[in-house]
Amino acid sequence: KQEVTQIPAALSVPEGENLVLNCSFTDSAIYNLQWFRQDPGKGLTSLLLIQSSQREQTSGRLNASLDKSSGRSTLYIAASQPGDSATYLCAVLNTDKLIFGTGTRLQVFP
Amino acid sequence: DAGVIQSPRHEVTEMGQEVTLRCKPISGHNSLFWYRQTMMRGLELLIYFNNNVPIDDSGMPEDRFSAKMPNASFSTLKIQPSEPRDSAVYFCASSLGGSPLFGQGTRLTVV
Numbered sequence: 001k002q003e004v005t006q007i008p009a010a011l012s013v014p015e016g017e018n019l020v021l022n023c024s025f026t027d028s029a030i031y032n033l034q035w036f037r038q039d040p041g042k043g044l045t046s047l048l049l050i051q052s053s054q055r056e057q058t059s060g061r062l063n064a065s066l067d068k069s070s071g072r073s074t075l076y077i078a079a080s081q082p083g084d085s086a087t088y089l090c091a092v093l094n095t096d097k098l099i100f101g102t103g104t105r106l107q108v109f110p
Numbered sequence: 111d112a113g114v115i116q117s118p119r120h121e122v123t124e125m126g127q128e129v130t131l132r133c134k135p136i137s138g139h140n141s142l143f144w145y146r147q148t149m150m151r152g153l154e155l156l157i158y159f160n161n162n163v164p165i166d167d168s169g170m171p172e173d174r175f176s177a178k179m180p181n182a183s184f185s186t187l188k189i190q191p192s193e194p195r196d197s198a199v200y201f202c203a204s205s206l207g208g209s210p211l212f213g214q215g216t217r218l219t220v221v
Binding site for chain 1: 143165210211212215
């Protein structure tokens, strides 16, 4: 059974810091891995999707890497801003099912 | 396309009452998923359908929960009778072979 874990569970940093959020999964037989953002009381916004054959994806200040053999992914946020405050979720696609991690709650203060 | 549409957005009900959550997937998508999100357990997959047929309902917590997909454009998740511990945000998502796209969720509060 696929299990997805995220570390840390919560993070509070001053504006401008570079951040690394971690995601690990137990079953490497995945089709892809996706990072989502969720604002309080809102739905899920997809940030980056990495196919199983890829090593990383970049979008603006966000960079996500994938090491399928070790079951790990990282989300790197450069020059963090207060607007980045949200919960970040990683999810892996196993056959048809998207299995979510436990999430990292990020707060960036001015 | 308007995306995955869920209704209602918020539901408050008394313990013991029947609750029905509704979902309209994206037109053309052939897979539909119901997820539940709580503070304690995060996002959990409850059930998913492919071509209107339930494929995996192993995440459905107990017999009080049931889901149907009578056609390709509509699905329901029913809780009968509801209990306070069912309070959560319920998300519906749909896909066509790739990663699912999510609705805005239904926030259920059972008092």
